[in-house]
Amino acid sequence: MAGRVRGLAYEDKGEIVAIEPERRLKVTHFSPLSGVKEVPENDHTLVYELAENGDMTHLSLSQDKNGSLEEAEHAKGTWQMMLAA
Secondary structure (H helix, E strand, O other), rough: OOEEEEEEEEEEOOEEEEEEEEOOEEEEEEEEHHOOOHHHOOOOOEEEEEEOOEEEEEEEEEEOOOOOHHOOOOOOHHHHHHEEE
C-alpha cells in the first residue's frame, strides 16, 4: 500500500504468511512511517479474520509487536480508519 500522510510519501510492505479462504489472512507488515529500520524483526504480523454474524460478516484484525499502549491505540485508530474507507 502506498500513499501520502501530511505531505510525506510512503509505501508499506509485507508478505502473505497464511491464507484460509473466506476465513483468515495472515500477513507481515512494515510501514516506513513507523520510524524504525526496515528489517524483518521490525515487521508486524497482521491477522484478518472473518466470521458469519447472521446476514452480516464480522471482520477482526490483530497486530503484534506494538511497543506501548499508545502505539497500539494509534495502530487501532489507523486500521479502523482504513477499514471504514
